[in-house]
Amino acid sequence: MGVIVFEINELVLNGFPRVDRDRVSEAFQRELTRLLHVAPPNLESGRTVDVVSLPALPPATSSRRLGEMLARAVHDGVTRA
Template identity: 50%
Template sequence: MGVRVRIDELVLTGFGGLDADLLVESFRRELTRLLRDAPVALVDREVVAGLPALPRTSSARALGVALARSVHTGLRGGAP
């Protein structure tokens, strides 16, 4: 059985000049890894709110990984 996560819109402000394709690929890869290694309870959530702050970085790859970890934390209900 697989888990499907659908993100309709992701808006990041203040990160101009980053390679958007690299950010998305890093995000997808890390979130897939996290969900495989630490599955979350199956829930239907419209919005994941109260996510941890993202680090300041000029690396699209680092931001994608940090964002995936933040979303995974949100899917777990804020539990690290």
């Protein structure tokens, strides 16, 4: 498998007043790495995929759970591309 690089320019979390961004980031990275190992996307070399928007998420989610949900949404976006 080749190298997959994700570049996230900005992530805005509206409606999550008590979110711990470090926990969100840690959970996001861990879950996305796991998903990419379990189900890697079928991307051609040099191809890029833009994931512009993510689905609405429940506002009462913990920081860890939010990071996992974001990772799944990104993974779904790149595997459907």
